[in-house]
Structures are given as C-alpha cells and as structure tokens.
Amino acid sequence: MTAPPPSLWLDGLDSPITPTRPLARDIDVDVAIVGAGFTGLWTAYYLKRARPDARITIVDKEFAGFGASGRNGGWASALLPTSIATLAKEHGRDSALAFDAAMRASVDELIAAADDVSADAHITKGGTVVVARTELQWERAQAEVSEADEFGLGDRVHLLDRDAAATRLNATGTLGGTYTPDCAVIQPARLVRALAAAVQDMGVDLYEGTPATAIGPHRVATPGGEITAAHVIRATEGYTAQLPGYKRAVAPVYSLMIATAPLSDPQWQEIGLAQRETFSDYRHLIVYGQRTADGRMIFGGRGAPYHFGSATRPEFDTHTKVFAKLQASIVEMFPTLAGTPITHRWGGALGIARDWHASVGLDADTGIGWAGGYVGDGVTTTNLAGRTLRDLILGEDTALTHLPWVGHRSRRWEVEPLRWLGANAGLVGLSVADAEERLTRRPSVIARALSPLVGGHL
Numbered sequence: 508m509t510a511p512p513p514s515l516w517l518d519g520l521d522s523p524i525t526p527t528r529p530l531a532r533d534i535d536v537d538v539a540i541v542g543a544g545f546t547g548l549w550t551a552y553y554l555k556r557a558r559p560d561a562r563i564t565i566v567d568k569e570f571a572g573f574g575a576s577g578r579n580g581g582w583a584s585a586l587l588p589t590s591i592a593t594l595a596k597e598h599g600r601d602s603a604l605a606f607d608a609a610m611r612a613s614v615d616e617l618i619a620a621a622d623d624v625s626a627d628a629h630i631t632k633g634g635t636v637v638v639a640r641t642e643l644q645w646e647r648a649q650a651e652v653s654e655a656d657e658f659g660l661g662d663r664v665h666l667l668d669r670d671a672a673a674t675r676l677n678a679t680g681t682l683g684g685t686y687t688p689d690c691a692v693i694q695p696a697r698l699v700r701a702l703a704a705a706v707q708d709m710g711v712d713l714y715e716g717t718p719a720t721a722i723g724p725h726r727v728a729t730p731g732g733e734i735t736a737a738h739v740i741r742a743t744e745g746y747t748a749q750l751p752g753y754k755r756a757v758a759p760v761y762s763l764m765i766a767t768a769p770l771s772d773p774q775w776q777e778i779g780l781a782q783r784e785t786f787s788d789y790r791h792l793i794v795y796g797q798r799t800a801d802g803r804m805i806f807g808g809r810g811a812p813y814h815f816g817s818a819t820r821p822e823f824d825t826h827t828k829v830f831a832k833l834q835a836s837i838v839e840m841f842p843t844l845a846g847t848p849i850t851h852r853w854g855g856a857l858g859i860a861r862d863w864h865a866s867v868g869l870d871a872d873t874g875i876g877w878a879g880g881y882v883g884d885g886v887t888t889t890n891l892a893g894r895t896l897r898d899l900i901l902g903e904d905t906a907l908t909h910l911p912w913v914g915h916r917s918r919r920w921e922v923e924p925l926r927w928l929g930a931n932a933g934l935v936g937l938s939v940a941d942a943e944e945r946l947t948r949r950p951s952v953i954a955r956a957l958s959p960l961v962g963g964h965l
C-alpha cells in the first residue's frame with residue numbers, strides 16, 4: 508500500500524486505516540466498481556439500497572478514500588466545472604436549469620446520506636462567501652450575480668457590499684463579494700471511510716490493495732483474479748490515465764492544501780466565517796478555504812505543475828514553492844495569521860476532461876459505465892453521479908438520467924508533449940494573469956487568451 512498522504516483529514520480519523528484483503532480469485536458479480544472514492548462508494552450505496560440482493564464488488568488499488576475523496580477542500584457545493592451559461596448554450600436553458608437544481612438538491616441529499624451512514628463528518632451548511640479584493644474582481648462578482656439573475660437564480664448568489672462581505676470574511680482590501688447558501692463544509696476522510704464501512708455492512712465486497720490492470724467489456728483484470736460482471740463502473744478520476752486505453756481521457760491536475768494550527772477566538776473574531784462558510788476570492792487562479800470544526804483554517808489552490816504523460820505519483824502531492832505561496836497568500840489576506848504554524852501540507856490529483864465537462868454514463872453494449880471529470884467540484888457531484896449510475900444500471904428512465912451530463916462524451920486530450928505544454932501554460936498563465944491585473948488594473952489579456960484552453964474557467 509502506498510503511504511497515505513499526510514493530510515489533516517486522514518490524521519483526524521478515529522482509527523488508523525487497516526486495508527481489507529486483496530482479491531485473490533476469479534469472481535462473477537452483477538456490478539464491479541473500480542475505485543473506492545466517493546463516485547464508486549455512492550454508486551454502491553444507492554444501488555444496494557435500491558436492490559439489496561445485487562452482488563456488488565469494489566476494488567481499489569490503495570484503500571477507500573486514498574484519492575481526492577479523502578483529501579479535498581471539504582466543500583460540498585452545488586458548483587459544476589461548466590458555468591450555467593455554457594451549459595445552456597450546449598444543452599438548452601431548461602436542461603441547464605434542471606442540472607443546477609439537481610446539484611442544489613444534492614447538497615442536502617449528501618447531508619442526509621452522511622447522517623444515514625452515521626458519518627461524524629463535521630458537516631455544517633454555512634454557504635460560501637467569495638470576496639472581491641480589486642475593482643476587477645468586484646466587476647466579476649457583479650457579473651456573476653447578473654448571470655444568475657438572467658437565469659432566474661437570484662436566490663442562488665447574493666451580492667454583498669463591502670461591510671456585508673467583510674462581516675462574513677474580513678480579508679484585507681475587501682471591496683464586496685457574493686454569498687451563496689448552497690454549500691456545506693465536510694471532513695471528507697471521515698465521510699468517505701464511514702461510507703466505505705456502511706456499504707460493506709450492506710453486503711458490498713470491498714477489496715483494497717487491488718489494482719485493476721485493465722477494464723474491458725464485462726470484465727476487470729486484477730493481479731489476483733479476474734472479475735466478470737454485467738456492469739463495470741470506472742470510478743478512477745485523476746488516476747484514469749493509468750488504465751490501458753484511457754491515457755487521454757482525463758488529465759490529472761494537482762491541487763495542494765495547507766492547514767494551520769487551531770486559531771484563537773480573537774483570531775476568528777477578526778477573520779469571521781462565523782457560520783463556517785467556505786471561502787474564496789475572485790482571482791483567476793483558484794483558491795479555496797474553510798474553517799474546520801476544531802478551529803483551524805485550511806486553504807488550498809492550484810498552481811502545481813501538470814506532469815508529463817498524465818503521471819500521478821505520491822511525491823507530486825507536495826510542492827514546497829506552492830505550499831509557501833499558499834501560506835503567503837493567507838497571511839496577506841488575514842494578517843493575524845502571521846506566525847501561526849502550518850501543521851499539515853498535502854495535495855492530490857483531480858480529473859479534468861478536455862472540454863472541462865463532467866460526465867456520467869453507461870455503455871449498453873460493453874456494460875462499462877463511468878463518472879468523472881469533476882475538476883475541483885466533485886464532492887457533491889459524485890453523489891449525483893452515484894444516484895444516476897444506479898438508475899442507468901437498473902435501466903430506469905428518471906429525471907436524473909435526462910440531465911445534460913448523462914452520456915456526454917468529451918473529446919480526448921492531445922498527445923504529449925502538447926498536453927503537457929497546454930496544461931502547464933494554462934496553470935502558469937493563470938497566476939501570471941492575476942499579477943498582470945494587479946499591475947495594469949485592466950482585465951487580463953493573458954486570461955482571455957487562455958480561456959479556450961481552460962474551458963472558459965476564468
């Protein structure tokens with residue numbers, strides 16, 4: 508087993524992880540799931556609830572929660588990597604709105620399901636505050652609210668003036684911001700491990716330390732035995748490129764995080780986040796944070812390099828320069844954090860499809876299903892994916908199976924070295940775009956040029 512990454516979340520489990528036995532024989536089941544992150548586990552959970560007699564096996568090359576599901580920023584949000592305007596352009600306004608409504612409902616469904624599996628995952632639904640700290644960021648905040656209004660989603664994003672924004676999050680230079688109620692904070696490792704325990708109690712067989720070496724029609728190959736199944740679900744997200752035949756399907760991009768020691772009450776009074784809101788700002792390079800149940804600030808961001816050939820390795824989970832930048836960034840935003848120790852530094856791979864469009868689907872001929880391409884918005888989306896895969900596997904025609912991400916096929920990533928060049932130009936470009944805006948006080952030309960490359964996510 509690869510050593511678990513030193514995340515705050517794994518450190519906060521009640522007991523150390525003892526992996527189950529690996530698969531050591533050939534088996535035949537109804538559903539074989541590859542990957543025991545949220546995607547694979549929610550799928551097993553909802554399927555087993557609908558069909559208690561279904562024979563379901565999950566294999567994970569490491570352990571349940573090893574991937575992004577056990578080490579993310581803990582935002583259970585209603586966000587999608589594709590904006591509502593882009594979804595409406597591609598799939599029509601009604602479809603886009605249905606998808607948005609399903610995501611909002613999924614936040615509450617996730618909270619209820621976490622309760623059902625008795626996950627003590629420190630969940631609080633406090634919403635999200637995003638602050639604008641330059642005039643250009645303030646324009647972006649206003650544009651976001653106008654776009655929501657155009658889609659009749661005025662209750663979704665509220666514009667905050669300077670005082671209202673600073674009351675929620677007192678970051679330096681705050682000019683205003685936005686607030687959405689549709690987000691809960693979670694302790695992700697506690698949720699994913701509780702879910703893994705619950706599905707096993709429900710009768711799902713979990714084999715940890717069991718890599719799938721190939722996925723094919725109705726079969727999964729592993730070193731210890733072959734699985735034949737009516738349905739095979741690929742739930743490998745950032746690690747998908749390691750599977751034969753999937754090299755260019757999903758690009759792994761690293762996001763890195765830091766956690767402070769618990770802050771004092773006066774520090775929190777100065778910073779805010781009284782409702783444990785998740786937070787960000789309107790810079791181009793994504794950053795995200797939350798106030799943990801034990802009073803720490805955790806803060807993450809992208810900016811670590813993409814690795815040639817879509818490689819994922821444990822040493823990519825850390826990057827000294829990115830950690831230093833994250834620390835400098837929180838001290839710049841919250842001067843009271845100067846001198847506060849950083850106790851944990853970690854990272855992980857998230858998965859990006861070439862068009863930045865998450866998808867879920869099931870191929871009737873091969874029996875192979877999948878879900879992924881969530882970018883940094885997978886915590887809630889995996890729950891929707893699990894329920895959608897349940898319906899697809901059961902052959903049921905439901906509101907979920909008509910959502911516009913079902914059966915969506917993203918084009919493949921470029922062959923190397925173009926993928927490496929493009930992905931890294933995008934990542935470096937976004938931080939340069941923020942610097943450019945600070946200097947010129949005009950919307951970044953670099954950001955506009957990069958927009959097609961990063962799916963318009965600027």
Ligand SMILES: Cc1cc2nc3c(=O)[nH]c(=O)nc-3n(C[C@H](O)[C@H](O)[C@H](O)COP(=O)(O)OP(=O)(O)OC[C@H]3O[C@@H](n4cnc5c(N)ncnc54)[C@H](O)[C@@H]3O)c2cc1C
Pocket residue numbers: 541542543544545546547566567568569570571572573574575576577578579580581582583584717718719720742743744745746747749750761762763764795807854855856857858878879881882883884885886887888889
């Ligand atoms: C640092 C970081 C912060 C993030 N923050 C947020 C956030 O705050 N909010 C949010 O919504 N999203 C966030 N995300 C994204 C979110 O965590 C993911 O989208 C989501 O957890 C994906 O779940 P998954 O089950 O599809 O994949 P994963 O959790 O990555 O699970 C995949 C599993 O597959 C296993 N596996 C891989 N290959 C094989 C194989 N060949 N055979 C068997 N098993 C295999 C792995 O061991 C792993 O356990 C973040 C991601 C990262 C990395």
